[in-house]
Amino acid sequence: xxxxFLTTALILIGLMLMTLYRAIVGPTVLDRLLGxxxxxxxxxxxxxxAGHLFHREEMFVDIALAYxxxxxxxxxxxxxxxxxxxxxxxxxQGQ
Amino acid sequence: MLDIxxxxxxxxxxxxxxxxxxxxxxxxxxxxxxxxxxxxDTLASLxxxxxLALYELNDISxxxxxxxxxxxxxxxxxxxxxxxxxxxxxxxxxxxxxxPWTQGQPRR
Numbered sequence: 001x002x003x004x005f006l007t008t009a010l011i012l013i014g015l016m017l018m019t020l021y022r023a024i025v026g027p028t029v030l031d032r033l034l035g036x037x038x039x040x041x042x043x044x045x046x047x048x049x050a051g052h053l054f055h056r057e058e059m060f061v062d063i064a065l066a067y068x069x070x071x072x073x074x075x076x077x078x079x080x081x082x083x084x085x086x087x088x089x090x091x092x093q094g095q
Numbered sequence: 096m097l098d099i100x101x102x103x104x105x106x107x108x109x110x111x112x113x114x115x116x117x118x119x120x121x122x123x124x125x126x127x128x129x130x131x132x133x134x135x136d137t138l139a140s141l142x143x144x145x146x147l148a149l150y151e152l153n154d155i156s157x158x159x160x161x162x163x164x165x166x167x168x169x170x171x172x173x174x175x176x177x178x179x180x181x182x183x184x185x186x187x188x189x190x191x192x193x194x195p196w197t198q199g200q201p202r203r
Contacts, residue, residue, distance in 0.1 A: 012112070030187060030188050037181070044169065048144065048169075064169055065168065068176065072176040075184065079183040
């Protein structure tokens with residue numbers, strides 16, 4: 001089962017790199033925020049799998065719970081912050 | 096028997112996660128990108144965390160049952176928090192005046 005968990009973790013890291021593309025080239029700020037949220041939801045699963053790989057499940061589960069809460073609070077706060085700005089694009093569009 | 100169920104749940108979760116990531120990369124518009132990010136990530140987290148909690152119950156002892164219970168707690172939290180975060184993002188985009196994409200316009 002250990003090899004299967006390792007393969008699952010590596011595939012998850014590849015999917016996180018796919019989502020990182022949207023966080024880097026996203027045209028608006030909220031696209032970048034969306035990419036970061038997708039990476040966070042995959043990281044919670046990856047932390048629990050890492051606990052199984054290192055045979056320290058009870059410690060990594062607590063870290064995963066704290067990371068999930070932190071990700072949720074960060075996304076809510078950033079969305080509230082960026083909705084006050086009028087132009088969401090990074091570079092001015094000439095208007 | 097338990098291993099077969101756990102492997103099936105984890106592979107199913109990986110497939111749904113792949114669909115969500117592909118949608119986030121490929122869809123043409125901000126609002127349509129929120130659709131895979133909101134639903135498929137929640138469903139895939141549900142599958143994978145459920146499978147991991149089931150694998151934790153392989154040998155019954157007090158610590159393993161407590162860890163499985165904590166993983167179930169994370170599952171309930173993700174099930175509530177992930178759609179709420181997506182709704183907050185789409186609310187921010189709508190209030191900031193982002194126009195939805197219609198057919199024939201270039202990709203944004």
